[in-house]
Amino acid sequence: KSNQKVIQKHSLISPTSKGDKILLHFINQSGVKITTSVTEGASLLEVVINKNLDISGFGACEGTLACSTCHLIFDENVYKNLEPIADEELDMLDLAYGLTKTSRLGCQVCVQKWMDGMTVRVPRDVKDLRNVKESAENQ
Amino acid sequence: MSSVVIEEKPVKMNMRSLRAVKPLERFLSARCVGTRAHGVRKLSSTSGSYPLVCIVGGGPAGFYTAQHLLKSHPDIHVDIYERLPIPFGLVRFGVAPDHPEVKNVINTFTQTAQHKHCCFFGNVNIGRDVSVKELQEAYHAVVLSYGAEANRRLGIPGEDLLGVYSAKDFVGWYNGVPCNKDLQPDLSSDTAVILGQGNVALDVARMLLSPLDILKKTDVTQPSLEALAASHVHKVLIVGRRGPLQMACTIKELREMVNLPGTKPDMVTAEFEGIAEALKELPRPRKRLTELLLKAAQGSAGSAQATRQWGFRFLRSPVEIRPSSDVTRTAGIRLAVNRLEGSGENAQAVPTGEVEDLQCGLVINSIGYRSLPIDATVPFDPHKAVIPNTVGRVEQVAGLYCSGWVKRGPTGVIATTMNDSFDTARALLQDIEAGLLKLSTKKLGSKAIVTLLEKRGVNSVSFLEWEKINAEEVKRGGRAGKPREKLLDVEEMIKIAKT
Numbered sequence: 001k002s003n004q005k006v007i008q009k010h011s012l013i014s015p016t017s018k019g020d021k022i023l024l025h026f027i028n029q030s031g032v033k034i035t036t037s038v039t040e041g042a043s044l045l046e047v048v049i050n051k052n053l054d055i056s057g058f059g060a061c062e063g064t065l066a067c068s069t070c071h072l073i074f075d076e077n078v079y080k081n082l083e084p085i086a087d088e089e090l091d092m093l094d095l096a097y098g099l100t101k102t103s104r105l106g107c108q109v110c111v112q113k114w115m116d117g118m119t120v121r122v123p124r125d126v127k128d129l130r131n132v133k134e135s136a137e138n139q
Numbered sequence: 140m141s142s143v144v145i146e147e148k149p150v151k152m153n154m155r156s157l158r159a160v161k162p163l164e165r166f167l168s169a170r171c172v173g174t175r176a177h178g179v180r181k182l183s184s185t186s187g188s189y190p191l192v193c194i195v196g197g198g199p200a201g202f203y204t205a206q207h208l209l210k211s212h213p214d215i216h217v218d219i220y221e222r223l224p225i226p227f228g229l230v231r232f233g234v235a236p237d238h239p240e241v242k243n244v245i246n247t248f249t250q251t252a253q254h255k256h257c258c259f260f261g262n263v264n265i266g267r268d269v270s271v272k273e274l275q276e277a278y279h280a281v282v283l284s285y286g287a288e289a290n291r292r293l294g295i296p297g298e299d300l301l302g303v304y305s306a307k308d309f310v311g312w313y314n315g316v317p318c319n320k321d322l323q324p325d326l327s328s329d330t331a332v333i334l335g336q337g338n339v340a341l342d343v344a345r346m347l348l349s350p351l352d353i354l355k356k357t358d359v360t361q362p363s364l365e366a367l368a369a370s371h372v373h374k375v376l377i378v379g380r381r382g383p384l385q386m387a388c389t390i391k392e393l394r395e396m397v398n399l400p401g402t403k404p405d406m407v408t409a410e411f412e413g414i415a416e417a418l419k420e421l422p423r424p425r426k427r428l429t430e431l432l433l434k435a436a437q438g439s440a441g442s443a444q445a446t447r448q449w450g451f452r453f454l455r456s457p458v459e460i461r462p463s464s465d466v467t468r469t470a471g472i473r474l475a476v477n478r479l480e481g482s483g484e485n486a487q488a489v490p491t492g493e494v495e496d497l498q499c500g501l502v503i504n505s506i507g508y509r510s511l512p513i514d515a516t517v518p519f520d521p522h523k524a525v526i527p528n529t530v531g532r533v534e535q536v537a538g539l540y541c542s543g544w545v546k547r548g549p550t551g552v553i554a555t556t557m558n559d560s561f562d563t564a565r566a567l568l569q570d571i572e573a574g575l576l577k578l579s580t581k582k583l584g585s586k587a588i589v590t591l592l593e594k595r596g597v598n599s600v601s602f603l604e605w606e607k608i609n610a611e612e613v614k615r616g617g618r619a620g621k622p623r624e625k626l627l628d629v630e631e632m633i634k635i636a637k638t
Contacts, residue, residue: 056207057557060247064240069554091391094424097558 022111025119028055033119040113044106044120045070055122063107065089068096070106073121078102082109098123189214190571191584193278195265195513197221198228199553200284200543202248203560209254211568216256218278218585220269223317224261224600224632225608226252228286230553231625232314235342236357237349239622244553252602258585260592261600262633268597269588271514275538277587279576280567283517283526283533283541284560287508287549293334297460298504301325302469306339306505313346313363315625320362325468326370328500332472334457335505336379337387338552341396343503344375348447350401358616358623372501374405375449380456380488382479383414383432384421390428396449397435403445406436410453417482454478455495456488460502471498508549523548531563538576540567604636611635 024047026034036051045059048070061067065088074082079102085093089108096103106120192208194201197219205217225231227245234241252259265271265285274281290305292298302325304312311319331347333340346354351368359367379386397404415433418426432451455474463470476493479486510526512519518527518534525548526533526541533539542563543556551559570576592599600608608626615624626632 056210056561057203057554060244060554060557061240062243062246064243066238066240066243067552067554069557087394088391090427091389091394094427095389095552095554097554 022113022116024111024115025117026053026055027119027121028053029122029125031124038111040111042111044072044109044111047111048106058122059107065092065105065107068092068105071096071098071103071123072106072109073098073100073123074102074104075119076102078115078118079104081114096123188578189216190280190576190578191216191218191278191582192280192282192567193218193220193274193584193588194282194284195220195271195274196228196284196286196543196545197223197226197259197261198284198286198543199230199244199248199556200286200546200560201228201282202226202251203557204282204284204542204564205257206247206251207561207564208567209251209256211564212571214256215571216258216584217254218258218260218588219252220263220265220274220588221259221261222264222285224629224636225605226259226261226602232316233310233339234314235310235346236313236359237345237353238342239357241553259602259605260585260588261602261605261636262629263588263592263597263599266513268595269591271517271539273591274588277583277585278538279578279580279582280538280540280570282531282563282567283513283539283545284543285510285513285545287510287524287544289509289511290504291507291509293457293460293504293506295457295459297462297469300460300462300469301467302328302500303460303502303504306333306335306343306503307508309343309503310339313359313367315360315363315627317627317629320360320627324366325501326366326372328469329371330374330376330497330499331372331501331503332497332499333375333377333503333505335387335507336377336451337505337507338389338392340377340503340505341388341392343505344377344449345392345395345399347372347375348399348402348449353400356620358621358625360625360627361619362627373447375447376452376497376499377449378452378455378457378474380454380477381486382453383411383451384417384425384429384482385479385484385486386428386432386451388428390424390431393428393431393435397431399449401445402447402449404435404438405448405450406438407450407452408436410451411436454488456490457502458494461496469500469502471496472502508544510545510549531559531566532570598633598637600633600636607638608632608635 021037022040023037028034034053036053038047043063045063048055048058057069060069082104089105093103093105192215194205194217201219205219208215208217227248230242230244251257263269271281290307304324308319308322309324312322312324333343354364354367411433414429418429421429454477456477457472458475459473460469461471461473474495474497475490476495477488478491480489481487509524520527526545528534528541528546531540531542531546533541540563542560547559612623612625616622
């Protein structure tokens with residue numbers, strides 16, 4: 001699939017344009033792959049919410065940059081073509097569980113045609129090592 | 140999967156207003172349709188073989204635990220007991236008035252409460268009105284999510300002088316916690332000292348120094364707004380035991396201080412020696428936080444016309460709060476000077492023997508909240524002030540679980556509590572699957588508890604009744620240009636609930 005970047009300002013998207021269907025794959029916290037088909041323009045948070053995708057606790061602050069629960073991990077070649085990240089997003093992203101070098105907040109990334117076929121991941125449910133230690137101490 | 144059409148509309152790339160559309164869709168399958176009459180529907184909930192679970196505490200931990208249970212198990216019934224007539228805990232009473240976006244979680248909690256298998260009982264004090272043992276008799280599992288209602292004390296002379304308050308009480312005061320409404324903090328002096336450098340400390344600093352035209356549009360209570368309008372506090376020092384690299388607050392809150400209109404930073408340059416050099420070794424979150432801190436320290440932030448100042452002071456521990464000459468109020472604080480042993484997040488503060496005195500009339504102790512034991516039958520670790528547990532399973536008590544601050548201690552943001560609550564819910568669900576919760580035993584659930592409450596003269600408040608209180612608060616707030624005007628009196632809340 002071509003990863004050619006389509007330069008398009010979001011405010012120019014006409015309300016009546018029916019873009020091509022864009023296929024997105026989400027891998028949730030349990031490793032389950034969820035595939036959905038969307039039109040461009042919505043944020044990835046809106047996609048998860050509106051399509052009722054099975055990702056726990058996604059988007060607690062409803063897209064207002066007041067939490068990090070819409071944290072998504074991108075493939076390197078997609079990540080580098082995303083719109084630049086603003087300080088406000090970085091501030092919240094810095095607190096995200098399982099932060100990686102290709103992490104973004106889903107509420108700040110809008111679907112574009114060139115993302116067709118991309119896969120995004122939510123950090124895997126990893127048993128918190130502190131729980132293991134605490135349980136050993138409490139025994 | 141249902142195909143939901145995303146409305147195609149121009150999406151303006153304004154970061155802060157990028158809102159999720161219709162979070163309500165999330166729970167489409169579980170939406171309560173038809174009768175939600177509290178008494179009629181719920182009194183008959185007894186169990187055949189479906190799990191009956193109750194949760195003690197109607198804050199984020201309680202609601203996130205309930206949410207995960209309800210989503211994961213088609214037949215589970217979850218009742219939430221909350222001491223106050225109204226739900227949401229620290230989302231309502233802890234999150235600062237000028238952080239309304241953080242409170243958006245209330246929407247998802249509201250849907251959880253409206254789930255047909257979920258029932259909210261406000262104004263019920265577990266431990267006093269009903270015992271944990273009685274809950275265990277009525278339910279297959281009990282989850283303790285009652286948080287941290289006390290605070291860590293400084294343990295120094297002068298701590299109980301007029302002018303000294305815990306951050307818990309001060310925050311409770313401006314956020315309308317009924318038992319804090321008569322705090323009447325003394326805001327008559329020029330300088331305030333906040334002990335602790337976490338996000339709560341910064342919230343307090345911001346509330347003390349924010350321009351009134353920002354505050355008056357928030358849900359800060361009216362009496363607090365009037366007191367802050369009359370406040371003489373112009374300088375706020377935020378004091379920490381350790382150094383700049385151990386500061387516990389996060390960058391969003393620091394940025395808000397740096398950008399606070401009408402204020403400028405006032406720091407001691409010497410306290411930042413060696414910090415710039417340490418930057419390159421730091422992980423990104425700490426690095427960005429420290430860079431912003433250095434920028435503020437160099438005085439390149441804040442407006443020239445600023446009449447109010449704020450600053451950090453590092454390597455200082457409180458040893459005594461000093462009274463005025465007539466011994467009626469606070470006049471100053473004596474601080475021990477520390478040095479650091481070790482580096483990074485685990486560095487320790489060690490006293491040098493030197494002391495320093497600061498003049499101030501207001502001291503806010505923001506060194507942490509603290510949980511209390513609920514009941515003699517529930518294990519409690521008095522040193523760590525948490526319920527001993529393994530992944531939320533209370534040690535040595537089958538069928539008893541915990542989530543949130545009472546489980547892991549009073550730190551972290553709402554998302555931390557969310558993940559923690561999901562962990563507890565998962566453990567509970569595993570135990571159901573493993574047959575550990577004796578679902579074949581018939582339990583009476585809320586029917587038993589409501590009977591006890593009626594016998595004991597306790598008037599519980601349903602979620603529908605909370606919505607009446609909510610509507611009244613929003614109505615009163617609307618008149619003043621605020622999102623809500625919080626009711627401050629439990630009796631008044633109940634009166635409105637029962638109209």
